[in-house]
């Protein structure tokens with residue numbers, strides 16, 4: 001694996017591979033602290049591209065909580081090992097000053113419903129920061145395909161919009177959520193939970209699976225009341241920020257299921273001091 005820390009060197013390398021050798025480039029943007037979820041994206045990219053580029057960059061502009069940014073895990077040696085073992089071709093690992101000018105400010109992003117609610121509401125400015133960095137990364141890597149995880153479903157919609165709005169011509173592939181054996185969605189933040197919190201967190205995926213299992217037995221309202229109750233009563237460590245059933249294209253609430261609905265249940269929960277998100281596609 002070749003490691004790049006500088007934009008120009010990476011750009012030059014990839015331009016040559018694309019223009020002079022006609023190679024196809026797959027790109028997996030990450031914030032590091034890699035786990036099987038990230039590695040599944042690398043695997044998918046390797047299947048369909050000649051060169052797989054992974055970026056590891058803890059992007060300060062997408063954090064709206066200083067403690068979360070400070071405590072974000074950064075085990076770069078382990079990441080290097082995992083990426084090498086996985087056969088990733090290129091790692092882009094820039095410093096903050098390589099990606100941002102001094103005092104660079106975020107452009108507010110407004111993609112309507114897609115950026116307004118849920119993560120947009122509870123993490124103000126989060127998507128402004130995500131779009132800011134992903135736009136820069138796309139401009140540097142210029143990939144044919146990019147691979148994102150369904151776990152960050154709203155983020156996938158935002159990046160889809162970024163690509164289509166700017167005619168970037170990048171194919172976005174959304175990959176399934178990889179889970180721990182007990183169902184908890186893998187996340188770099190999982191390591192920050194203590195034993196008790198980790199145990200309590202299991203009810204999050206269980207609740208989502210339960211909604212899907214009983215989808216056609218109850219009304220949407222009843223399903224949500226039951227689901228919220230299940231979480232609240234499971235542990236005092238859990239605090240729900242949102243748990244909703246929405247249209248998976250528009251993120252507008254679904255009040256009653258129709259056959260044609262493409263529905264998804266999305267959730268954000270504080271487990272102690274760690275914020276976890278997850279979702280499950282209910283109807284495709």
Ligand code: AMP
Pocket residue numbers: 029030031032036037038040041147148149150151152175176177178179185186187188
């Ligand atoms: P992050 O490092 O958390 O910014 O995530 C980088 C990419 O990995 C994003 O596209 C995430 O959606 C994806 N990802 C994170 N966790 C998982 C998971 N458990 N399964 C699949 N993809 C994931």
